[in-house]
Amino acid sequence: MSRFSRYLMARIAASVLAIVAVSMIVFIGTALLPGDAAQAILGQEATPQALEELRNQLGLHLPLWQRYLAWVLAALQGDFGVSFSSGRPVIDLILPRLANSLILAGAGAAVTVPLAVGLGILSALYRDRWPDRAIGTISMLLLSLPTFLTGYLLIKIFAVELGWFPALSMVRRSTDLMGWIRALTLPVIALTFVASAHTMRLTRTAIVAILSSDYVMMAEIKGLSPARVILRHALPNALSPVISIAMLTFAYMIVGVVVIEVVFSYAGLGKLIIDAVGYRDLPMVAACGVVFSVVFVSLNLAADVLAMLANPRLRLAA
Amino acid sequence: MSEVLHVEGLRIEARGAPILDGIALSLQKGKVLGLIGESGAGKSTLGLAAIGYLKAGCAVTAGTVRLLGQDLGQQSPEALRALRRQRISYVAQSAAAAFNPFWRLERQVTELAVTPDRRALARDLFARLHLPEPEVFGRRYPHQVSGGQLQRAMIAMALANRPELVVFDEPTTALDVTTQVEVLAQIRQVVAEQGCAALYITHDLAVVAQMADDILVLRHGRMVEQGAVRQIVEAPRTEYARALVAHRSGSAPPEAAESAPLLAAVGLELGYGRKVIVQEVSLAVPRGQVLAIVGESGSGKTTVARALAGLIAPRTGSVRLEGRALAPLVEGRSAEDRRRLQFIHQLPDVALNPRHPLREIIGRPLTLFHGLSGAAFQTRLAALMADVELPVALLDRVPGALSGGQKQRVCIARALAAEPDLLICDEITSALDPLVEDGILALLQRLMQSRSLGIVFITHNLGLTRRFAHRVAVMERGRIVEEGATGTVFEAPAQPYTRRLLAAAPQMRAGWLTEAIGSLRPE
Known part of the structure; x- marks a missing residue:
C-alpha cells in the first residue's frame, strides 16, 4: 500500500501546483488589463486625487507579487474581494452559482454517463455491424452540431412550439422539484448531445480492446455463457477506463457548459463569468477562474485515484 | 480403449x-x-x-x-x-x-x-x-x-x-x-x-x-x-x-586461434535508476568469431548488448573497439564508430518502419555512411539483397508484405549495409521457426567468414549456442558466471548454474525428462 499512498501524495502535490499556477496566471492576467480596481469603482469621472487615495487604500501601489500573496491569503480564508458591479462579496455571489452549476452538471452526467457507456458497450459488442454504425453516426452528428444551435433548436421546438418546457431555465431558492425538472430538462438534453459522443467512443474503444484480449477468449473457451463472459470477464476490466471517462465527462460539464448556461439563461457559474467579463468585474473573473480550476483539477484527481483503485494491477503493485 | x-x-x-x-x-x-x-x-x-x-x-x-x-x-x-x-x-x-x-x-x-x-x-x-x-x-x-x-x-x-x-x-x-x-x-x-x-x-x-x-x-x-x-x-x-x-543436431564450430579482440568490454556495471542490473562484466570478441551470451530472462544479457551498442551508459567500465575506448553513449560516438558496430533486434516487426519500403530501409545506411547515390547505390542495394538471399523485386514492398524470416533478413541487410566490423544480435531468431532460424544462422555464418565479422549473439537457446558460437559467456543475475570455448563449457561445465542450464535444455532422446528432473532437484 505504501506505493499507492506515495502515488496519491505525488498526485495531490501536482494538483495543488496546477491550481497555484492557474491562480497566478489568472491574477497576472487581470492585473495586466488596462484600468484598475480604483478606476472601476470610482468610474470615469473620478478626480486623480480620489483615485490615488483609493489606490493607496486598496494597496494597488504595492509590487505585483505582494498583491498576489495578499490575494491568495485572503482567498484561502474564503475572501475573494468585493464585486465591482454589485458591491457584494464575490464569494457570496459565487457559491449559489457554483451549486447551480453542480446541479446542472450532475443531472447532465446522471443522464449522459449511463447512456453513453451503455451505447459504447452495445457498439463494442456489435462492432462493425449495423447497431455500431448507427450509434456511431448519430452520436457524431449530434456532436457536430454547435451547442448554441442545438440549444436554440430545443427551445424552438419544445418551448416555443410545443410549450412543454420553459424557454428560460430560471431557478430561484423557492423553485420546487417539478420546477427544477422543468428548468433542467432542455439544458440536460443539450449537454447530453455534446458530451455523449466522446464518452461513447472512448467506452467503445476500451471494451473492444478488452473483448479481443486473451482472457476473454479463455473465458469463451472455458464454455462460459456469453452473458457471463461479458459481465464477469470483460466489463470489470473496463471499470477503470470507464471511471476515468465518466469523471472527465462530469468535469467537462461543469466548466465547459458556458454556452449552454447562456443560451438557457441558467444561473450557473458559466453565466456568472460571462457577465463578469462584460462588466469588467475583475475580482469576480479571477475568483471564477480559480474555482473552475479547483473543480476541474479535483475531478481529474478523483478520476485517477478511482481508476487506480478499480484496477488490481495498479492497486496492489508490488 | x-x-x-x-x-x-x-x-x-x-x-x-x-x-x-x-x-x-x-x-x-x-x-x-x-x-x-x-x-x-x-x-x-x-x-x-x-x-x-x-x-x-x-x-x-x-x-x-x-x-x-x-x-x-x-x-x-x-x-x-x-x-x-x-x-x-x-x-x-x-x-x-x-x-x-x-x-x-x-x-x-x-x-x-x-x-x-x-x-x-x-x-x-x-x-x-x-x-x-x-x-x-x-x-x-x-x-x-x-x-x-x-x-x-x-x-x-x-x-x-x-x-x-x-x-x-x-x-x-x-x-x-x-x-x-x-x-x-x-x-x-x-x-x-x-x-x-x-x-x-x-x-x-x-x-x-x-x-x-x-x-x-x-x-x-x-x-x-x-x-x-x-x-x-x-x-x-x-x-x-x-x-x-x-535442425537440432550439429556440432560447435572449432575454436579459432587466439587473436586480438575486435571489441572488448571491461568491468561493466550497468543499471537503470537506483537499480543495478549488471555487475563486473568483461568480455572480448575477436574478428571472425561468435561470442554467445546466454542466460535466462532477467539475467542482464540484453542490458549488456545495449551497453555495447551505446544505448545505455555504463556506471563503471568501458567498451573498447580495437583497444580504443568508445564513448559511453551512441550520441557521443563518431559516425565511423557507429558504422562499425551494428545492432539487430529481437523483433523485426518492431524494428522496421512499417511505412518505409525496403529500398528506403536498407538504403538509408548506404547514403548515411557511404554517401552512395545513383547507379552505385542501386548496385549495392541489389548486392545486399543477394547477400541476405532476398529477391530484388521485394525492394519496393513494405515490411508488412514479408514473412517473419524475410523481415529479419531485411534487418540483417540493413546492418550489413553499413559494412560493420561487429554485429550485436539480440535474440534475433527467438521469434522464428526452427527451419527459418537455421537459414538465418547459415547466412550469418557465411557473412562472418567472408567479411571476418565479429558477432555478439544474445540468446537463451543453448542448442543454437552449441551449434553456432565459438565462445560462450553464461550470465546469471547480472554476472558472467562462466566463460570459455563453447565445446569446453558444454562438455565440462565448471559452474553449477551452467550445469543446471544445460541439464534443462530439452533433448529428444527417450527418458531425458525423467533424468533432467532427477538432476535438477536439489541434491
Missing part, C-alpha cells in the same frame, strides 16, 4: 482461404498426441477446433470432428459450451495474458467447478501442482505471481473440471528452460494421474518427444507426417520431418 477424439477430412477456412485442410487424426483415452509445426501451420486452430471453438472469421467447410462420441458439427453453441465446461480443458500459451487481471486466481481456477467448497478445491489443485503455500496462493492476483507459477495455476484450472481431454497450446514456450522442465514434468504427471487424453501443441520437437505418444507434423495447414514419437524422431519418412529432426 475408447476413442476420445476423431477427426476426419477436416477443412477450416478463414475469409475463403484454407487454414487447415485434409486433417485426420484419432486420439485414445490416456494418450498424448503431439501437434508440431511452424507458426502459421494451423496447430492452434486445430487444437481449438478439436474442442468446438473457432476463432472469429473461421468456419469448418468440410470434414467432421467427433469428440467424446458427439459430432461437434451437429451441436448447438450451448451444447458445445456445456461440453467444454464439463469435460474438456484448454491450457493457453501465455498464462499471463489468459488469466483475467481483475479476479483473484482461486476464483478463476475454480470457476467451472460444481463443488460447494471452492477454496478447498483450489488448495488441493495448487498443492497438486506444487505451488508455494497452496493455502493462500489463490488469494493472489495474476500479476502477483511469477510466469512459471502462473502457467502451473493455469494447468490447475484445466484440471478443475476433471477433464477427459486437455489441449495444451504451447504451455511452456514463454518460460525459461529451468522452469520449463518443472512444468513439463508436472504436465506429464497430472495427465497420467487424470487418465485423460491430451493434445500437446508445440514447435519444439524435443519437448513433444518427451510429452507425447504420437506426433502429427503440420505444415501450411496440411498433415505432413503422423506416427509414433520414436518413429518420427528416429526415422522420419518425409523430408520436412527429417529437416525438423536434423
